[in-house]
Amino acid sequence: MDDLERDLTLQNEENRYKQLFLVTETFYSLLDKDALLREIIVSLEQLYPSFSYYLLLSQDNPIQNELPIMDLEYDSENVAAINSYVSGTIQMEFSLEEKRAILYAPFKGKQGVYGVLQVIASNTLEFPKNEIEFITLFANAAGGALENAQLYQQSRRVISDLQLINETSHRLNSNLRLAETMTYMSEQIKHSFDSQEVGFFLFSHDQVIANVLPGSTPFFSTKQARIYIDFINDKILQEKDSLFIGDLHLPKIYDITRFRSIMAIPMIESENLKGFSIVMHQEPYFFSFEKFKLLQLLIHHSSLALTNSILREELEKMIITDHLTKLHSRNYLDEKIQLSMKHEEEGTFIIIDIDNFKDINDTYGHQVGDEVLIQVANLIKCNIRGNDVGARWGGEELAIYLPKVTLETGVSIAERLVEKVSQCSNPPITVSCGVSYWNKDRLDSYNYLFKRADEALYIAKSTGKNKVVSQRNSIRAS
Ligand code: GH3
Numbered sequence: 001m002d003d004l005e006r007d008l009t010l011q012n013e014e015n016r017y018k019q020l021f022l023v024t025e026t027f028y029s030l031l032d033k034d035a036l037l038r039e040i041i042v043s044l045e046q047l048y049p050s051f052s053y054y055l056l057l058s059q060d061n062p063i064q065n066e067l068p069i070m071d072l073e074y075d076s077e078n079v080a081a082i083n084s085y086v087s088g089t090i091q092m093e094f095s096l097e098e099k100r101a102i103l104y105a106p107f108k109g110k111q112g113v114y115g116v117l118q119v120i121a122s123n124t125l126e127f128p129k130n131e132i133e134f135i136t137l138f139a140n141a142a143g144g145a146l147e148n149a150q151l152y153q154q155s156r157r158v159i160s161d162l163q164l165i166n167e168t169s170h171r172l173n174s175n176l177r178l179a180e181t182m183t184y185m186s187e188q189i190k191h192s193f194d195s196q197e198v199g200f201f202l203f204s205h206d207q208v209i210a211n212v213l214p215g216s217t218p219f220f221s222t223k224q225a226r227i228y229i230d231f232i233n234d235k236i237l238q239e240k241d242s243l244f245i246g247d248l249h250l251p252k253i254y255d256i257t258r259f260r261s262i263m264a265i266p267m268i269e270s271e272n273l274k275g276f277s278i279v280m281h282q283e284p285y286f287f288s289f290e291k292f293k294l295l296q297l298l299i300h301h302s303s304l305a306l307t308n309s310i311l312r313e314e315l316e317k318m319i320i321t322d323h324l325t326k327l328h329s330r331n332y333l334d335e336k337i338q339l340s341m342k343h344e345e346e347g348t349f350i351i352i353d354i355d356n357f358k359d360i361n362d363t364y365g366h367q368v369g370d371e372v373l374i375q376v377a378n379l380i381k382c383n384i385r386g387n388d389v390g391a392r393w394g395g396e397e398l399a400i401y402l403p404k405v406t407l408e409t410g411v412s413i414a415e416r417l418v419e420k421v422s423q424c425s426n427p428p429i430t431v432s433c434g435v436s437y438w439n440k441d442r443l444d445s446y447n448y449l450f451k452r453a454d455e456a457l458y459i460a461k462s463t464g465k466n467k468v469v470s471q472r473n474s475i476r477a478s
């Protein structure tokens, strides 16, 4: 080698290392693993246009097929690659027959090895020494950057997991109605886990039947869902532990839509099994184990708030008296009407709404408003008999149900009340009433009875107030 040649070689070397420096810099700037892998390949194409290469990666890579990326397989054909991966050192293979040399360089980071770079040089039986050194440095740079991207993605995931749990607990503790709470949970889970179905189930007191809770996706109210629910129900009762199933095969399912990936988490409160939640997807092995752990965490964190919310609503149902007016509660009234419609011949329903009540509140304040409500409630109590039900229907709406009473009698009771209120109230107010009626001769329903009274009330309000309007004569069958 003469001086000029040596100079050229040195210059060449220098250029290569400059290139390596630039490549390394680019690698470290990429935090997205896919983009980084792409960049590694582009750089190899530039540095070694005559070699072929593969990235053999040790972790699942949802990567584009067009790139020379493969999973690192642990089989006998891959001895040199596996050796390189396990020992973290350069390995070489030569094939006399095929006249080629293969070099394996591990993608090493600080915490581990992430795969192996396979470089194939055709028409030669050895790699020049300086190439080996260069490729080693290149693979180290790529390994470090891969580790970097992986750690970054992991930390992003941890942050978003924590955010999910934090936001959910926050919402659960904000005293929403059960239906709202569950719908929120369901949406969060669908979004964070990409699941197709989400269901929540509560055991009956004897722990035999699992009832579907609100917020569950509609699928869980269908007949097909029962097979899944029963299967999971039994398993959870037996094992009292979460289920993580990648490819479920239940013998009795013939539908085309089969759910094969299933996660189910028991809801445990004070060591008692209260219910469970199910998350499903049709694709097998859809959920990762990390997602499963996250769901467990989420459900464990939410169980207390959920059971509290359920208890509160049960309690509300048990309360049969409204604390302000001392009239019956709406739940109590609902039940009484439904029972009466089942067992009796006829009945009349009256909705009572205070006229311009907003003005009373605005003029005299809320407390006087409350007193007016109590006055009307007391007039109702004086005007009905023992079997009748006077109730607080909603905020300022009151109601009366008169079992076994005809429409004519019901209307006259309502008219008497309207008159009494306008005479006795202080500050003076008036009320409007809508009256509806049912009897056994016509097909009817509780909801429709309520709707007719509400429509009548609307007419009373829009035609001057301080009056009674009864349902239109034609009762449509529901
Ligand atoms: P209308 O004659 O059409 O019924 O007019 P309105 O002002 O009575 O009706 P609107 O629905 O506009 O207002 C009802 C008001 O009743 C608004 C709400 O603040 C008040 N209200 C509801 N529940 C209560 C309660 O328990 N106490 C008091 N003081 N006010 C209530």
Ligand code: MG
Residues within 6 Å of the ligand: 353, 354, 355, 356, 357, 358, 396
């Ligand atoms: Mg009103």
